């Protein structure tokens with residue numbers, strides 16, 4: 001049997017050793033948790049764990065203020081509320097992202113507007129955003145997908161010109177940099193998730209950084225995550241001027257977060273090395289477009305997503321994916337099942353059951369085909385796991401398998 005016969009056709013499988021694994025949580029998290037319990041309170045405002053977590057985050061990110069939340073979705077909602085996004089406003093964002101990116105927009109009764117993506121970085125661009133700006137545009141949520149930064153310079157310029165707030169969705173881009181600056185510190189707000197699938201986990205949780213450094217903005221953001229209670233004064237002010245949810249983080253999450261943050265740098269550094277190694281190994285492979293890192297960017301690879309060049313391959317994306325799996329390389333076709341605007345919620349304009357509000361406040365069109373690059377990305381992409389516990393050998397095997405499968409199916 002020849003070595004280049006695909007495993008799916010009875011050839012020898014490329015991957016013969018298990019992928020590297022490791023434990024994310026250990027004695028440091030346990031110690032912090034015990035300390036949290038010994039405080040005799042798990043309320044963030046009375047204990048010290050969430051406060052410590054945020055102050056460590058602030059130091060790492062070089063920001064003055066941040067607010068902890070119960071999830072990344074909550075962090076985004078809080079940033080939108082703090083940015084003043086309200087009924088009838090429009091918020092521009094990416095059609096390829098977690099639905100958590102748009103949930104807060106709709107809860108503010110504002111309308112998500114989708115802009116198309118750059119075909120190989122999978123990110124929003126200033127040009128695509130500009131095409132969908134209207135007088136109602138209040139904010140942009142840029143998503144640094146998979147840890148790859150958006151090209152922020154032109155986006156910030158555009159936002160300034162139109163007086164639009166910029167919220168960075170950094171759920172997948174811990175310690176990612178763009179021209180030497182950390183993502184999450186470039187726009188008006190940076191939003192992070194510590195759900196169990198991100199670079200670091202507190203089970204669930206999130207952070208919003210307030211980049212103006214203004215105390216007033218901090219207070220507004222802080223209150224918006226806590227029922228609009230104003231806890232800055234000695235006695236809490238409970239006056240409600242407008243609606244805000246309760247998205248508080250507990251001391252238990254803060255405690256785990258303190259220990260997790262200490263590991264963040266090596267996690268991101270390692271993921272960057274592995275992701276870059278993969279790109280080097282496939283950059284000359286005909287039939288495969290590697291993930292394109294934005295110029296001036298440093299990527300912390302939450303995952304690795306490449307696309308197939310359908311012109312030079314005689315297989316479908318599903319055939320390629322299945323063949324790769326047979327070589328011992330787990331992978332998933334695409335990322336999310338379809339662009340967000342193809343979801344029933346947008347197609348039927350139904351954010352709230354039995355209602356078309358707030359979509360009926362304007363003339364919104366979520367036609368299939370409206371972001372062709374994004375749709376094409378999801379049709380041609382294959383996603384590979386990147387994990388800080390992988391060995392370099394694991395990536396070598398991925399490269400060998402990718403090249404083997406591509407060679408087989410090349411026209």
Ligand SMILES: *Cc1c(COP(=O)(O)O)cnc(C)c1O
Pocket residue numbers: 071072073074097098099100101143169171172193194195204205206
């Ligand atoms: C995970 C994720 C979110 C939502 O975070 P949760 O903590 O799950 O609410 C939002 N945006 C992106 C890009 C994400 O990956």
